[in-house]
Amino acid sequence: MTMTPPQRTLALSLHVVASVGWLGAVAAFLAVALAGLTRTDVQMARASCLAMQTLMWMVIVPLCFASLATGLVSSLGTRWGLFRHYWVVVKLGVTAISTVILMMHARIADLVASVALQPRFSPGDAFDARVQLAVDAALAIAALLCNTALATWKPRGMTRHGWRATAEAR
Amino acid sequence: MNQYPGAPVWVKVLGVIAAALVLVFAALHLSGHGMHHQ
Numbered sequence: 001m002t003m004t005p006p007q008r009t010l011a012l013s014l015h016v017v018a019s020v021g022w023l024g025a026v027a028a029f030l031a032v033a034l035a036g037l038t039r040t041d042v043q044m045a046r047a048s049c050l051a052m053q054t055l056m057w058m059v060i061v062p063l064c065f066a067s068l069a070t071g072l073v074s075s076l077g078t079r080w081g082l083f084r085h086y087w088v089v090v091k092l093g094v095t096a097i098s099t100v101i102l103m104m105h106a107r108i109a110d111l112v113a114s115v116a117l118q119p120r121f122s123p124g125d126a127f128d129a130r131v132q133l134a135v136d137a138a139l140a141i142a143a144l145l146c147n148t149a150l151a152t153w154k155p156r157g158m159t160r161h162g163w164r165a166t167a168e169a170r
Numbered sequence: 171m172n173q174y175p176g177a178p179v180w181v182k183v184l185g186v187i188a189a190a191l192v193l194v195f196a197a198l199h200l201s202g203h204g205m206h207h208q
Contacts, residue, residue: 164174
């Protein structure tokens, strides 16, 4: 299925918005996580824990799935295809693995928020889990920057499937 | 028809980096140095 030029532009625009939004949301998440870890006052630590849960479920998870869905539509509806070029395959792999890890670790944000709601909460509570969320966010930023570089650079290299499809089309 | 030239260098380099990251991650978890939280 090949999309018309206006459809391609719309799909690509939505994909860029979702993907860059995802990267920005993770950067905000990392800033909030680090602010909660480095400050010693209870209010800041509690606010950080609750904000991380909100950012996770209201912004990061929806943008992650929007990026995956719009990326699939953009690749399948254009000549790039899903498995023809290595850069598309690698980008899809990084996005899919990031989505799985995100969903596996999203519940940690729930755990941290529930601890923060306890009346006797102190800034040292659930420290390991909060450090893990910050590390996850830093790794996610690295992965998403890698994806951004691939999408703008579009390095050469066709897969065996793409090579065969191109040869058959000639 | 020309023969398929194989994967480009950048794909092989990324593959080696990804394999190294997986090994480090597995080693950390198997040795018990991974993050622990309830």
